Amino acid sequence: MRYGLVGSTGRMGQEIQKAFVDHTLCLTVNYEGSWSDGGKPDVIMDFSNPSCLPETVRLCREHGAALVIGTTGLKDSDFEMLRELARQVAVVQSYNFSIGINALKIILANYSKFFEDWDLEIVEIHHNKKKDAPSGTAIMLQNATGRPCPMHSLRIGGVPGDHNVIFSNEGEVLSFNHRAISRSVFAYGALRAAEFAATAKPGLYSFEEVLQCSLKKS
Ligand SMILES: NC(=O)C1=CN([C@@H]2O[C@H](COP(=O)(O)OP(=O)(O)OC[C@H]3O[C@@H](n4cnc5c(N)ncnc54)[C@H](OP(=O)(O)O)[C@@H]3O)[C@@H](O)[C@H]2O)C=CC1
Numbered sequence: 001m002r003y004g005l006v007g008s009t010g011r012m013g014q015e016i017q018k019a020f021v022d023h024t025l026c027l028t029v030n031y032e033g034s035w036s037d038g039g040k041p042d043v044i045m046d047f048s049n050p051s052c053l054p055e056t057v058r059l060c061r062e063h064g065a066a067l068v069i070g071t072t073g074l075k076d077s078d079f080e081m082l083r084e085l086a087r088q089v090a091v092v093q094s095y096n097f098s099i100g101i102n103a104l105k106i107i108l109a110n111y112s113k114f115f116e117d118w119d120l121e122i123v124e125i126h127h128n129k130k131k132d133a134p135s136g137t138a139i140m141l142q143n144a145t146g147r148p149c150p151m152h153s154l155r156i157g158g159v160p161g162d163h164n165v166i167f168s169n170e171g172e173v174l175s176f177n178h179r180a181i182s183r184s185v186f187a188y189g190a191l192r193a194a195e196f197a198a199t200a201k202p203g204l205y206s207f208e209e210v211l212q213c214s215l216k217k218s
C-alpha cells in the first residue's frame with residue numbers, strides 16, 4: 001500500500017510510520033510544509049489538527065485516495081466535508097482506533113438503557129501535551145450512551161489515554177475503564193482501517209464498522 005501522512009512529524013505520525021513499516025510512505029504534510037515522491041497514494045492518514053482538513057480533503061480528491069482520519073476536535077462543518085468526500089472515496093473516521101474503546105462503544109450503545117435513571121459521568125486522562133479537551137473518545141463514548149453527561153479531563157505526564165465511564169445510583173456503582181498502555185495500539189488500529197479503506201467502496205465508515213466487517217469475514 002502507498003500511503004500519505006498528514007501530521008507525519010507528530011506523536012501519532014511517528015507511531016503510524018512504525019506500524020506501516022511494510023508499506024510505502026509517498027506523501028507527507030506538516031506545519032513546515034509538504035513532500036511527495038510524485039506518485040499517487042492509495043490512502044491518506046490524517047492525525048494532525050482540524051485546520052489541516054481542507055488540504056487533506058483536497059489531496060484525497062486529487063489522488064482519488066481513501067482517507068483514514070483520527071484527528072480530534074472536528075466541528076459539524078468538518079463532518080460535512082467528510083460526508084461530501086465520502087461520496088467519492090472510502091473515508092474511515094474515528095476518535096479512537098483501539099479495539100477496546102470500540103467494543104466499549106458497542107456495549108454502551110446496547111446497555112446504557114439499563115441505567116437511564118442513574119448518574120453518569122466520564123473521566124479522561126491524557127498526556128500534558130494534548131491540546132483538546134474533552135478528548136474525542138470521551139465525546140464518542142458519551143454519544144454512545146445516548147445522553148449528555150459531565151466530562152472531566154486531566155492532563156498529566158505521558159499518559160497515552162485513559163477513559164472511565166461511571167454509572168451510579170444510590171446503591172451501586174458500575175464503571176467501565178479503558179487504558180491504552182501504548183500509543184502503538186492506535187497506529188495498529190489505523191493500519192487495519194487503512195487496509196480496509198484501500199479497497200472499500202466510497203462511504204463514511206466508523207472503525208467499529210471496519211472491525212465488524214473483519215468479524216463477518218472470519
Ligand atoms: N483517533 C485516534 O485513535 C487518535 C487520535 N489522536 C489525535 O491525533 C491528533 C494528533 O495527535 P498527536 O500526534 O499527539 O499530535 P502532535 O501535536 O504530536 O502532532 C500534530 C501533527 O500535525 C501537524 N500539524 C498541526 N497543525 C498543522 C497545520 N496547521 N498544518 C500542517 N500540519 C499541522 C504537526 O506538524 P509540526 O510537527 O510541523 O507542528 C504534527 O506533525 C490529535 O487530534 C489527537 O487527538 C491521537 C491519538 C489516537
Ligand SMILES: O=C(O)C1=N[C@H](C(=O)O)C[C@H](O)C1
Nearest residue numbers: 072095130135136137160161
Ligand atoms: O491526543 C491523544 O493522545 C489522543 N487522542 C484521542 C482522543 O482525543 O480521544 C484518542 C486517544 O485517547 C489519544
